[in-house]
Amino acid sequence: MNIINQRRTVEALKSTIASERIAHAYLFIGPDGVGKRAVAIEYGKTLLCERGGTEPCDRCLPCTKVNRMVHPDLHILFPYPSDTDTKDVAERIQLLGENPYAAVDFVRRPTLGDPTKSSNKQALYTVARMHEEVRREMSFKPVEGKYKIAILTDADLLRTEAANAFLKLLEEPAPRTIFILTTSRPDRMLPTILSRCQRFRFDPLSPEAIEEALIGREGIEPAFAAAVARMADGSYTAALDLAQNEELRGLRDLVLDFFRMSYAQDVNRLTDLIEKTARLGRDQVKHVLDLMLRWIRDVVLYRSLGSEAHLVNVDQMDAVAKFNDNLPNADLEAMASAVEEAVGLIGRNVHVTLTLTVLSQTLAAAMRGAESGPLYLPLSEEPLRMVG
Numbered sequence: 001m002n003i004i005n006q007r008r009t010v011e012a013l014k015s016t017i018a019s020e021r022i023a024h025a026y027l028f029i030g031p032d033g034v035g036k037r038a039v040a041i042e043y044g045k046t047l048l049c050e051r052g053g054t055e056p057c058d059r060c061l062p063c064t065k066v067n068r069m070v071h072p073d074l075h076i077l078f079p080y081p082s083d084t085d086t087k088d089v090a091e092r093i094q095l096l097g098e099n100p101y102a103a104v105d106f107v108r109r110p111t112l113g114d115p116t117k118s119s120n121k122q123a124l125y126t127v128a129r130m131h132e133e134v135r136r137e138m139s140f141k142p143v144e145g146k147y148k149i150a151i152l153t154d155a156d157l158l159r160t161e162a163a164n165a166f167l168k169l170l171e172e173p174a175p176r177t178i179f180i181l182t183t184s185r186p187d188r189m190l191p192t193i194l195s196r197c198q199r200f201r202f203d204p205l206s207p208e209a210i211e212e213a214l215i216g217r218e219g220i221e222p223a224f225a226a227a228v229a230r231m232a233d234g235s236y237t238a239a240l241d242l243a244q245n246e247e248l249r250g251l252r253d254l255v256l257d258f259f260r261m262s263y264a265q266d267v268n269r270l271t272d273l274i275e276k277t278a279r280l281g282r283d284q285v286k287h288v289l290d291l292m293l294r295w296i297r298d299v300v301l302y303r304s305l306g307s308e309a310h311l312v313n314v315d316q317m318d319a320v321a322k323f324n325d326n327l328p329n330a331d332l333e334a335m336a337s338a339v340e341e342a343v344g345l346i347g348r349n350v351h352v353t354l355t356l357t358v359l360s361q362t363l364a365a366a367m368r369g370a371e372s373g374p375l376y377l378p379l380s381e382e383p384l385r386m387v388g
Helices: 007-018 036-048 061-067 086-098 127-138 160-171 207-218 222-231 236-243 248-264 267-278 282-308 314-326 332-347 352-367
Strands: 025-029 074-077 148-152 177-183 198-201
Touching: 007 036, 007 198, 025 036, 036 061, 036 074, 036 148, 036 177, 074 127, 127 148, 127 160, 207 222, 207 236, 222 236, 222 248, 222 314, 248 267, 248 282, 248 314, 248 352, 267 282, 267 352, 282 314, 282 332, 282 352, 332 352
Parallel strands: 025 177, 025 198, 074 148, 148 177
Antiparallel strands: none
């Protein structure tokens, strides 16, 4: 099967087929990128497979049509902005057939060609789409298979009117229709929709499972795959984005340079590095700071467990060990607090270069075991001011 782990949920879904207790509505709940969409497609493919078992054969015509995303009885829907081109939607669905874990939704990837580009347009399900793409389409009998199946990803983005229109479908489902909804935020859905769905919970993937998939499926070099798997926070989709990010290796090297230059306080080289970092843009700077936090936490783990520690930056074990050995008095808690404060300041639009400059000074003190205060000092009834 094309599924990474989620054995408990997969086995439960297999049992619904084996016992012929197939519900007309399912809700898959869990974090983003852990396989909800992949399992939904695999379940739909199994129900449409000519072999009729608890797993798809992946050889019959219906299976191959699902794999190519052209089966007339399987429909996949994304929330998207109202002015979206239908060709864009079709391209995303095609990519989903190639890799069901790919980041192809409009919420996280407004523009397919540029993963760093953001958008202020809302991706939603409208009531018009519910009537045209769901109610009308699902009212017809299956064209080729036993069932008509609709997969609605990010179902929490159903607008109120659209949710009410969809609820009527759940209350009076047409024969042999199946709805599979996926969400990471069930708290944002109508309780009446939740109550009419059979729920299945998905867990975050283990770093080991992500690492194995990156190596086996994507051909990622093992040491880098291990590091990416530990950065992905249980999401294979996030891991794919990280692994395909050509700048990631450079940013991780930048983090090490920032620590080294901060400790040395070589003014000219440190100034150049800070200016280089600031030019990356506010979002990328926040990403650099997040990588710093992960690196500091690796040192914390190494200090406690030595070479047995399960590091995020496993391919930088030597650098972590040298940091720990050369700076035994480093106040790692103070370092982490300073970086976390910097993340907050960047998020509040504080001047990036100034924030990074004071951060480097604070890190230098913490690495020597010296006391250091906050990056900002609040003044009573006055605006916040930066302190050095």
